[in-house]
Amino acid sequence: MQDIDFLARTYMEIGAKNGGLDIKETASKILIECLAKKVMGEMEPEATKELALCWRFFPRDLFQFSLNIPGTGVYRMMKARHRMMKILKETVLKKRASGEEFGEFFKIIYGEIEGRDETMTVEEVIEYIFIFFLIANETTPGVIAATIKLISNNLKVKEELQREHERVVRDRTEKEKEADLTWEDYKSMTFTHMVINESLRITSTAPTMLRRNDQEFQVGEYTVPAGWIIMGYPSAHFDPEKYDDPLAFNPWRWKEKDLGAILTRNYMPFGAGARLCLGAEFAKFQMAIFIHHLFRYRWSMKTETTVIRRFILKFPNGSDVQISEDTKVD
Numbered sequence: 001m002q003d004i005d006f007l008a009r010t011y012m013e014i015g016a017k018n019g020g021l022d023i024k025e026t027a028s029k030i031l032i033e034c035l036a037k038k039v040m041g042e043m044e045p046e047a048t049k050e051l052a053l054c055w056r057f058f059p060r061d062l063f064q065f066s067l068n069i070p071g072t073g074v075y076r077m078m079k080a081r082h083r084m085m086k087i088l089k090e091t092v093l094k095k096r097a098s099g100e101e102f103g104e105f106f107k108i109i110y111g112e113i114e115g116r117d118e119t120m121t122v123e124e125v126i127e128y129i130f131i132f133f134l135i136a137n138e139t140t141p142g143v144i145a146a147t148i149k150l151i152s153n154n155l156k157v158k159e160e161l162q163r164e165h166e167r168v169v170r171d172r173t174e175k176e177k178e179a180d181l182t183w184e185d186y187k188s189m190t191f192t193h194m195v196i197n198e199s200l201r202i203t204s205t206a207p208t209m210l211r212r213n214d215q216e217f218q219v220g221e222y223t224v225p226a227g228w229i230i231m232g233y234p235s236a237h238f239d240p241e242k243y244d245d246p247l248a249f250n251p252w253r254w255k256e257k258d259l260g261a262i263l264t265r266n267y268m269p270f271g272a273g274a275r276l277c278l279g280a281e282f283a284k285f286q287m288a289i290f291i292h293h294l295f296r297y298r299w300s301m302k303t304e305t306t307v308i309r310r311f312i313l314k315f316p317n318g319s320d321v322q323i324s325e326d327t328k329v330d
C-alpha cells in the first residue's frame, strides 16, 4: 500500500509541476515500478524506470499485424521486449552474485525458498515475469484511463468523488496521522469503490476468455461438442434484466451492494473459475489510490480524449489531464 501511495503521490506532484500528465502512461509507470519491486525485490532505480519506459511501445502495437521489420511498431515493440528481458536478467544475475534478496513472488516461482528445489531456469522465470507484467500492464492502466474519462464526462460523479476525497484528506489531517494513506482510508472510500465497480462493468476490459470444454454441453438449443474452444464474453454486464439502463455509467447502482465482491453471477470483470484474475484486488486498489491522488487537485481531462476498443481499450488521442500545483486542494 505504501509503495502505490508513494508512487501515485509522487507522479501526481511531477504532473502538477509540468501542468499535466497522461493518465494511462502514469498509471503504467506506477504499476510497473510497484510490481518490479514486489516481484524482483529492490532494483536499481534506473533499471526500474527503464523497464517502465519500455512499456510505452506495447499498448499501441501489441494487437497488430506482425510485420517485424525496422520502422514498424512491432519491430519497436520487439526491441523493447528484448531490452526488458536483458534488464531483468542482469538484475537477477547481479542480485545472485551479491547475495541480495529477491522479491517474494520471484522466490516462489524460482523456488528460492529454503529447502525447495529449483522449479524453473532463470530464462523461464524471466519469461514468466514478463508475461505477468504484460497482463497487468495491458489491463489496469487502460481501465484507470477509461475510468477518468467516464468521471470527466459526468459532473455529478466528479463532484461526489471530490467530496469523498476531500473528506479522506480532512480526516487524516484532523487525526494527525502521518501523510500516508491507511487501509481504513481505503476502506472508507465507499463512493470510489462504487465508481470502480461500475467502470469495471462498463469497460469489461478483458474482451474474451478462452476455454476448451472437456465435455459436450448444451446452450439453449445448441450443443457444443467436447474439445471446442469457446470464447466467453461477460455479456451479463450489459443485460437489461440484470442492469437497469446498462449502457449508462451509473455508480449509484452499486449502493448498498457488496463492494468487495470481485465475482458474482452477473459481474465478472476479472473472469471466473480456475483462471480468476490473480491481480483483481491489487488492480482495484491501484485504481482507488490513483483516483484519490488525482482528486487532491482540481483536474480536467482534454476534451479530445476518446476511448475505443480494438480488442483492447485504446486511446488514440492519449489520455491527458491538466493539473497544476496551484489547484491542489489540500
Ligand code: HEM
Pocket (backbone or CB within 6 Å): 132, 135, 136, 137, 139, 140, 143, 205, 206, 208, 209, 210, 269, 270, 271, 272, 274, 275, 276, 277, 278, 279, 280, 282, 283, 284
Ligand atoms: C483492472 C485490471 C484487470 C482486469 C480487468 C483483469 C482481468 C482478468 C481476467 C478477465 C482474467 C481471466 C482470463 C481468463 O479467464 O482467461 C485475468 C487473469 C489474470 N490476471 Fe488479471 N486483470 C486485471 C489486472 C491484473 C493485474 C494488475 C495483474 C497482476 C498483478 C493480473 C494478473 C492476472 C493473471 C496472472 C491472470 C491469469 C490467472 C490464471 O490463469 O491463473 N491482472 N485477469
